[in-house]
Amino acid sequence: MKQLRISEQLFMELVKFHLLDMEENLPSIKQGLEAKLDALVMRDLYSKYKTAPTEEKREQARKEYLDRRGVSEKFRW
Template sequence: MKQLQISEALFVKLVKFFYSEEIGYDDEELFDLEREIKKELQKKLDRISMRSYYTKYKTAETEQECEEARKKYLDEKGVPESFQW
């Protein structure tokens, strides 16, 4: 299994979240922290997906697989179809 890196800021937020009782956060602070963590984890997941599409595009064995991966990558990046080659 591959290893992933997360930012130091995300790591600190995760620690604060899981040790919130010891730290003494109230419900509002905990809610804000949870929302921030989810947002950052979603961004990380999106970056992983984009990297996967790009890698598939560069290493595809067939032209069809390459084209499908390229299309997914560009669609996820938000490149309009009129700008795609």
């Protein structure tokens, strides 16, 4: 099983939410977890791009990565 790293601040907010039932940090917890999930997806797409078995799959992963990154078609090679 892979391990993930999160910031100490996010960890403390999660602890307060789950153990102390403090719900005022819920929006920042949600934002932090969404940011982490986006980073994981981007890393996965980049890895697929670099390790794709065929040129077609590599190009598909590259396009998806650049689309999610928000890179304009004008700036792509």
